[in-house]
Structures are given as C-alpha cells and as structure tokens.
Amino acid sequence: MESQDLRNAGLKVTAPRLKMLELLEKAHDRHLTAEAIYRQLLDAGEEIGLATVYRSLTQFEAAGLVTRNNFEGGQAVYELERGPHHDHIVCIHCGRVEEFFDEVIEKRQRSIAEKLGFNLRDHTLTLYGECSKPACKASRDRSVGSNSGNPRHAAKK
C-alpha cells in the first residue's frame, strides 16, 4: 500500500500524495512530466496545486520512490521506481521512451570511473533515435542527408 511507502519515507499520508502515487502506478505511460500529473489529476476531479506536485515529486525522489529524468530539452519526466536500475532510449520523433539495461555497459562505467580516480555514484545514459513506428521510420528516410540540426534536440514533445 502506498501509505506505507509514504510513512517509511517520513512523509505524512495525504490525499494529494496518495493520488499522485496512484496515478504513477496506473498510468499507461510510465514517464510523466509534473505538468502531466497535475493535469491528469485535475481532469480526474482532484483538487491539487502544481506546486504540490513538484514538491511531492522532489520528496518522492529523495525517498527513492520515484526517479527523475531530464531528457533533452523541456520538462523533466518522473517514473515510479520499481525493479532495478535501467537506462532509456527516446524516439526523437514521437517521444516514445523504452527502457533497457546492459550489464556490460554498467561494468564498463565502473572501470572507467575507477581508472579516472572517481568514486562512481550515479550516471545517466540516454540514447536518441527514430523508433519503429511507421511515421517515425518515415521521417528517418525523408531526412537522409539533410543534416540539419542536432537529433538530441529534436522532438521537444
């Protein structure tokens, strides 16, 4: 139950927080912006403020309940922390996000950090590309050779 998660994190159990966790749990899209969470709760008839959404997300993150990701540009997205660590690949056309985990990469990162004298604490790895949806695939071919713009900055969704 979510109320226990909140108590464990030293947070009071309140309606807004429960609603947020519930939404993050059920949402079809696992990666949501603060704005999206706010809108969806409003639309569902909940009374909640945007400030509360941001505040709570920050607290959830500190408590390890939620992970924040800053994909290029615009807003941060939040996802419920379940299962083990993973990285992301984002479609530069439709914004679709897929997750992956690769032990070889993880291991490599550790040895690189060590070699450079760093005590590794965290990392972010995000791949950007065109996904297999017809529309996205199409623009892949269309733009061959156009070389305009940095793909990392496209699709600010």
Next chain:
Amino acid sequence: MESQDLRNAGLKVTAPRLKMLELLEKAHDRHLTAEAIYRQLLDAGEEIGLATVYRSLTQFEAAGLVTRNNFEGGQAVYELERGPHHDHIVCIHCGRVEEFFDEVIEKRQRSIAEKLGFNLRDHTLTLYGECSKPACKASRDRSVGSNSGNPRHAAKK
C-alpha cells in the same frame, strides 16, 4: 583560423563571434556556461551581450563547432568541438569534468538500439562521482551511510 570556421558555417565573421571562439579555444576549463563566457568576455573588456552569446552558441552548435551538454541542474555547458566524440564524468563535489571514450560502450549502444528497433542518432552518457581531489575524496568518507539526496543532483556548481 576561426573566421574560416564561421564562413564555412554560413555565418558572418563578427567581433563577438571571433572573441567567443577564441575564448573557447584558450579557456583553461574546456566546459563553459554561456554566462561564464559572457562574464569572461566582459571582464576582458569586450563589449558583448548575453543574448548574443546564447545566439552564437546555438549557431555554433548547429554548425558543429561546439557541443552542448546538460549536466544535471542549472546551466548548459559548451565546449569546442575538436577531436572525436567522447562522454563525460563529473565530480559531484567540485564540478570537475573529465572526458572519456569507450568503444565497447559505443558498440553496445548500437546493438541495443537495433534490438529495440531504433535507428540510433545520438546519445548522452554522463557519469557522476567523487573525484580524487583531497577535498572531494574527504566528503566521500564523511557521507558514508548518510544516503541523503541524489548524487546526480548535488554540486549545482
């Protein structure tokens, strides 16, 4: 010569642009924020506006003269594009940035993208940790077990 870079990029050769490229070339720290570039040029007696710095950096990036990186939090940092692609490791205490390149990771990324049906276009990989400077190393030990906060969000320099 930098003026040729500008011409190649279809940009007019102007004093502010030349000064910026010059600074990016000579700067001791390869990774500079727009603000830092602005300040340093002002301090050097140059007449330049912050808007111009941002505008030019955007153009330089589009032209491939410069690379932008959004390390966690705050401002983007820019670095002159020389040599081949590389990723970064950032000290969460002092903000020091080191570069690295790992072909195994690169290869792995390509096959992950392929497996997921993506046409890989770009990626960002940033490691965060404590570097070997005495002060940074020290806080490494001090904070053992404190588990407070996400390392990715520390050191907003």
Next chain:
DNA sequence: TTTTCATTTGAGAATGGTTCTCATCTTATA
C-alpha cells in the same frame, strides 16, 4: 571606395519550467 541590404547586435522584455512564500488547512501524536 561607396552603396546597399541582409545579418547581427545589445538591451531589455518575455517565456517556461520549477521553486518559494505565506496564510490556511491536515495529519499524527499526546
């Protein structure tokens, strides 16, 4: 050279995401 015109510039206003402030409510504990 001078003329011409598209570009670029600096200053400040505007923007957009996120955080802060504060007076008012709630929750958890006594």
Next chain:
DNA sequence: TATAAGATGAGAACCATTCTCAAATGAAAA
C-alpha cells in the same frame, strides 16, 4: 480533541534561455 509539526494551494518569484526591435555592421554589388 488539542496541539504542533508538516502539508497545501495560489500566486509571486526565480533563473536559464529566447525573443523583440531599433540601431549597427559585414559582404557583395556597383
């Protein structure tokens, strides 16, 4: 239930970045 610490919503504030616009400048033509 009384109480105090903590949480909330609304809107202001913040900060990095972008936009606007009139004035200045660079490059190509004359």
